[in-house]
Amino acid sequence: MKPSDAFARPGGSWIGQRLLRREDPRLLTGQGRYVDDLAPEGCLHLVFVRAEEAHARLLEVETQAARAAPGVVAVFTAGDLHLQGHAAVNLLVEDVTPVPLEVLAQGTVRALGQPVAAVVAMSRDAARDAAELVSMTLAPLPIPQGEDRPVVMRAAWTGGDVDAAFAAAAATVSVTCRHALVAPFPMEPRAALADGRGDTLTAWFSTQTPHRAREDLARILGRSLGTIRVIAPDVGGAFGGKASIYPEDVMVAWAAARLRAxxxxxxxxxxxxxxATQGRGAVNRAELALSADGILTGLRARLDYPQGAWMPYSAVVPARNAGRILPGPYLLETVDIAARGLQDHRAAVGIYRGAGRPEAAMLMERLMDEAARALALDPLELRRRNIIPPARFPHRSATGETLDSADLAGLLDTLERETGYPALKAQVSARRAAGEAVGLGLSLYVEPCGQGWESATLGLMPDGSFTATTGSSAQGQGRETAISQIVAETLGVDAGAVTVLHGDTETTPNGTGALASRSTAIGGSAMLRAARALGAQVRAAAARALGVPEAAVTLGPDGVSAPGARLGWEAFAARLPAPAAPLPGGAVLHVSETYTAAGEAWSSGACLAVVRIDADTGVPAVERLAWVDDAGVVLNPMLVQGQLEGGMAQGLGEALMEGLVYDGEGQLLTGSLMDYALPRAADVPAVALFKQETPAPNPIGAKGVGEAGCIGIPAALFNAVRDALGPDRGRDLQMPLTPERLWRALAEEPAPEPTTRQR
Structure with missing residues (x-):
């Protein structure tokens, strides 16, 4: 069966429907339950005392006054903890020196804002007041900068003779991309609640990975897995910032167990x-070699990534992703790519929506536009000459990655056709010749969408409904809606008859969680397997109940039927013999399935942007955005549109507005929304979205979609701004493309400097 045939059935399909999100009525009417909404009887409140230096010896912590404050139950410092282990770090490359988290600073402060003490009190206000009474004595230490920072990760990818390629090249171009540090900034900040009153330590975390958090807690606290339960209730966004356990999570759990409260x-x-963990921050340099007719012949890239003061679970993922994705959608076998992770004294840097994919796309797409400029070629034509052709898929890249499927030519063709590209380019050129600062930018990208395994269970309940549980979790993506559509489609039932459970380690199967755009392709494939397995059980039992061959049984919204006979779902459930042992959740039929992906599903897309810069103020205006996305088989177009537009808003924020800024002493200068600029609704332009479906070779045929907007949109916007400035201005321009930076770039004296070598 082809992946695209997985959901083919007569009489209509749940797959492809713009089904309204089943989560929304509850969330939009204030019925959501987030961690801060939970208030067990007798709940105590914890507040952290944080370091005010980025790097210092911790000489003394004075807590006596805080302990005596009204309402205070306890004050803890590092010497009280006696922890047993460390949180895991995913060692995805060979050369990694893990830097584990510290729950509370001991001996040395490693980062501004690192927790030093924890105050527990009867109320939040009492804990905050007492925290003000804790004092510490710090002896500042030097803050290593640049090459003085310790290297804690290295990785490299090579193929072909790069030196020879550059020696023989007709032209070379180079770029440097400095990415600002950015904040994931979910609507719901981090939160943790734990109850230590029983034999089981129950923790409610605002997390993307409840099962991983449980495993980390077990290691750190020295407890067995069976004595810990982690629940992710409603989670108000994450974007990678809640993918790993935090010192604060561990402290709350430890305090609950210690105080038995x-x-x-x-x-x-x-x-x-x-x-909280931050994203991006890389400084990436690359040079590209080309033949006279614009064929790519060689790529050198050096990727430097900040790792912060400690490593979350996926700390090495951004640098690894950026390196292995290059040269992106282009057919180029000769590469020399090296990546480093550099420890510093700022917040930990982890995965953030895209996690290395945007950096790879930005580097490659800027190179492509510089190459088109150097060779006087149309940027779209240059890309078309170098894309991986359809016949090469699955394609083994120069970095050893297998790109499963794509139609890159189709993406470019659609973008060209739907935007009227030749005429649009001519219009932009004419406006620029008339004195406007306006430009057109393109980007073409590929993105790997998760790997590994996921689990699912599915049961028929006594009332004739179905309960689906998934090891994936949810932070607003519409996961419950998508899972119900998969079950409904496979069993032929109504999606409203399917209850979807997730996020509780006690009631859901072990799973990876929600990250890396993996939940539909991998988690959905696991649920599809479970639905097929349960369907087989139902057909066998229905054949016995109806006295017909299995082949004569049909499943539908109203129950099981055969020619001349029918049982409603509740009646059918009542006819089943009692199971030999109780089934999970009280089900009458139940299956468990695990799906392990043979490889990653690779999404792809192409973007076009037109940007005008106000000559007097430098304010950029995005006049036009067009985007063709290929996420494989689309389960719910409305959910996909929401994910694309949400990712686009964050990609636009990174490109034009956002950036965490530290001074030379490690002090954060952008610690509130007075200084850290997030895009508002009025800042987000309309986008013309076009769909292409190239099925992935997984059971569903789906690929990831949630991170695409952060990948393709920033590169297209940057290239449009460079085009608007012209070849002789803005060569050193970096994100965010703020009005001040653009105004200064427009004010530069045109002074051509060779960024290319031609023969």
């Missing part, structure tokens, strides 16, 4: 900006 902590927005 419920303990809760909820971050303020400033705490999240100060101490």
């Amino acid at each position: 419920p303990v809760k902590w909820c971050a303020t927005r400033s705490e999240d900006l100060l101490s």
Whole structure:
């Protein structure tokens, strides 16, 4: 069966329907339940005392006054903890020196905002007041900069003779991309609640990975997995910033166990900006060699990534992704790519929507536009000459990655046709010749969408409904809706008859969670397997109940039927013999399935942007955005549109507005929304979205979609701005493309400097 045939059935399909999100009525009417909404009887509140230096010896922590404050139950410092282990770091490359988290600073402060003490009190206000009474003595230490920073990760990818390619090249171009550090900034800041009153330590975390958090807690606290339960209730966004366990999570769980009471902590927005994981921050340099007719012949790239003061689970993922994705959608076998992770004294840097994919696309797409400029070729034509042709898929890249499927030519053709590209380019050129600062930019990208395994269970309940549980979790993507559509499609039932459970380690199967755009392709494939397995059980049992061959049984919204006979779902469930042992959740039929992906599903897309810069103020205006995305088989077009537009908003924020700024002493200068610029609704332009479906070779045929907007949109916007400035201005321009930076670039004296070598 072809992947695209997985959902083919007569009489209509749940797959491809713009089914309204089943989660929304509850969330939009205030019925959502986030960690801070939970208030067990007797709940205590925890507040952290944080370091005010980025690097210092911790000489003394004075807590006596805080302990005596009204309502205070306890004050803890590192010497109280006696922890047993460390949180895991995913060693995806060979050369990694893990830098584990510290729950509370001991001996040395490693980052501004690092927790030094924890105050537990009867109320949040009492804990905050007492925290003000804790004092510490710090002896500042030097803050290594640049090449003085310790290297904690190295990786390299090579193929072919790069030196020979550059020696023989007709032209070479080079770029440097400096990415600002950015904050994931979900609507719900981080939060943790734990209850240590029973034999089981129950923790409610605002997390993307409840099962991983449980495993980390077991290691750190020295407890067995069976004595820990982690629940992710409603989670108000994450974007990678809640993919790993935090020191604060561990402290709350430890305090709850120590005090045998419920303990809760909820971050303020400033705490999240100060101490939550950050994204991007890379400084990437590359040069590209080309033949006279514009064929890529060689690529050199050096990728430097900040790792912060400690490593979350996926710390090495951004650098690894950027390196292995290059040269992206282009057929180029000769590469020399090296990546490094550099430890510093700022907040940890982890995965953030895209996690290395945007950096790879930005580097490659800027090179492509510079090459088109150097060779006087149309940027679209240059890309078309170098894309991986359809016949080469699955394609083994120069970095050893297998790109499963794509139609890159189709993406470019659609973009050209739907935007009227030749005429649009001529219009932009004419406006620029008339004195306007306006430009057109393109980007073409590929993105790997998760690997590994995911689990699912599915049961028929006594009332004739179905309960589906997934090891994936949800933070607003519409996961419950998509899972119900998969089950409904496979069993032929109504999606409203399917209850979807997730996020609780006690009631859901072990799973990876929601990250890397993996939940539909991998988690959905696991649920598809479970639905097929349950369907087989139902058909066999229905054949016995109806006295007909299995082949005569049909499943539908109203129950099981055969010619001349029918049983409604509840009646059918009542006819089943009692199971030999109780089934999970009280089901009458139940299956468990695990799906392990043979490889990653690779999405792809192409973007076009037209940007005008106000000559007097430098303010950029995005006049036009067009985007062709290929996410394989689309389960729900409305959910996909929401994911694309949400990712686009974050990609636009990174390109034009966002950036965390530290001074030379490691102090954060952008610790609130007064200084850290997020895009508002009025800042987000309309986008023309076009769909292409190249099925992935997984059971569903789906690929990832949630990160695409952060990948393709920033590169197209940057290239449009470079085009608007012209070849002799803005060569050193970097993101975010703020009005001040653009105004200064427009004011530069045109002074051509050779960025190419031609023979």
